[in-house]
Amino acid sequence: MSSLILITLSILALMVVYLFLRSMLRKEPKTPPPPAQRIIRRVPERRETPEAAPGPESNQAGPVVEEQAVQSGLVAAGEDTLPSSLDWRPIGRAQLEVETVWRLEHALRELQDLGQTPTIHVDFNMEPRELSLVLASNPFYAAKILKTVNSAAFGLRYHIDSLQRAITFLGYNQVKNIVFQHVMSSKMFEVHKKSDYFDLLRFWKHSHAVSVCADFLLREVLRRTQGVGMITTAALMHDIGWVVYSRYDAEKADRLFRRLAGEPDVNNPMLFEEEVFGFNHLVAGRMLAEQWQIPKQICALIGFHHCGTFGLEGGVEQETVFGACVIAKAEELSAEMGYASPLPEPREIRTDLASILGSQVATLPSGSVKLREELTKTMKIIEEFDKPES
Numbered sequence: 548m549s550s551l552i553l554i555t556l557s558i559l560a561l562m563v564v565y566l567f568l569r570s571m572l573r574k575e576p577k578t579p580p581p582p583a584q585r586i587i588r589r590v591p592e593r594r595e596t597p598e599a600a601p602g603p604e605s606n607q608a609g610p611v612v613e614e615q616a617v618q619s620g621l622v623a624a625g626e627d628t629l630p631s632s633l634d635w636r637p638i639g640r641a642q643l644e645v646e647t648v649w650r651l652e653h654a655l656r657e658l659q660d661l662g663q664t665p666t667i668h669v670d671f672n673m674e675p676r677e678l679s680l681v682l683a684s685n686p687f688y689a690a691k692i693l694k695t696v697n698s699a700a701f702g703l704r705y706h707i708d709s710l711q712r713a714i715t716f717l718g719y720n721q722v723k724n725i726v727f728q729h730v731m732s733s734k735m736f737e738v739h740k741k742s743d744y745f746d747l748l749r750f751w752k753h754s755h756a757v758s759v760c761a762d763f764l765l766r767e768v769l770r771r772t773q774g775v776g777m778i779t780t781a782a783l784m785h786d787i788g789w790v791v792y793s794r795y796d797a798e799k800a801d802r803l804f805r806r807l808a809g810e811p812d813v814n815n816p817m818l819f820e821e822e823v824f825g826f827n828h829l830v831a832g833r834m835l836a837e838q839w840q841i842p843k844q845i846c847a848l849i850g851f852h853h854c855g856t857f858g859l860e861g862g863v864e865q866e867t868v869f870g871a872c873v874i875a876k877a878e879e880l881s882a883e884m885g886y887a888s889p890l891p892e893p894r895e896i897r898t899d900l901a902s903i904l905g906s907q908v909a910t911l912p913s914g915s916v917k918l919r920e921e922l923t924k925t926m927k928i929i930e931e932f933d934k935p936e937s
């Protein structure tokens with residue numbers, strides 16, 4: 548009997564101890580998660596390989612020499628394809644904090660409709676002439692193109708009533724860009740939260756200018772016709788990441804734009820972007836383009852378009868390296884011609900673009916008359932095309 552009482556008392560004692568410990572654990576305050584650490588990215592120290600340093604001959608040969616250098620072991624695979632003298636790299640998709648990715652994907656979903664339009668999914672490998680005709684085949688755009696070409700701004704003494712002639716007069720790349728941009732911006736006005744510090748029209752003018760400069764570099768300087776449609780389209784879209792900010796957080800975006808507008812000569816404006824948002828317009832633009840399911844190469848070019856400042860890691864496809872360097876050079880040219888981005892962007896070229904593009908790019912005169920004429924024409928087209936219907 549006494550042993551039964553003893554067992555019962557022991558069980559009761561154990562239960563009391565258990566309940567006591569449980570209540571103690573519940574009372575223990577929840578420790579907050581550690582504050583998110585900003586990842587400081589530094590370019591890994593490079594091994595000095597004097598033999599691999601690009602000389603005058605390698606500038607001439609461009610990508611072929613780079614590839615041969617990698618194959619021969621002069622440049623170890625995985626090292627930077629385009630080294631930059633700047634000891635800083637923009638944050639990439641893999642380094643984003645989980646919460647940032649989640650919020651970014653949410654913001655991008657709100658822009659999903661924008662990517663549904665068939666104009667964005669045309670085959671950019673088509674010949675520019677063919678492509679511009681496809682884009683202009685929509686009756687609305689055909690009418691707009693004819694109206695633009697016959698407007699007083701162009702001062703033609705004769706009337707153009709053939710769409711094909713109108714396209715030839717305006718230029719294939721111009722027509723392709725103008726239709727593409729019109730589709731995008733008309734939709735974008737619906738979703739873009741307005742900021743007094745972000746001028747959407749100047750933003751498009753800059754994007755067009757970079758595309759026109761890329762076209763000029765490819766055709767007139769590098770005498771290249773392959774991949775022109777792809778690269779000039781990526782050039783038109785290169786800064787698309789800027790529109791993501793206001794969808795992500797309109798208040799923060801306004802703060803960022805105001806800060807950038809107040810410091811036009813800031814050394815590395817991308818630091819501001821990352822400080823305020825935890826990402827930059829390179830990664831946001833690439834993710835947006837990927838969500839729209841546009842060709843992978845265009846997405847990559849959007850993500851690498853500031854390679855002139857930040858360089859490029861190893862392992863990037865040769866064609867992408869080439870296209871990204873064309874856009875970086877085009878961005879520099881467009882700024883020289885007075886069409887820099889409305890907000891400060893990384894402008895200083897800290898890489899040897901000529902090692903990829905060839906020496907003719909390094910010696911390019913900044914004031915090409917032909918390019919200036921093309922740009923003036925482009926801006927006229929934009930202004931005429933964007934005039935509201937009377």
Ligand SMILES: [Fe+2]
Nearest residue numbers: 785786852892
């Ligand atoms: Fe940019």
Ligand SMILES: [Fe+2]
Nearest residue numbers: 786878888892
């Ligand atoms: Fe830009």
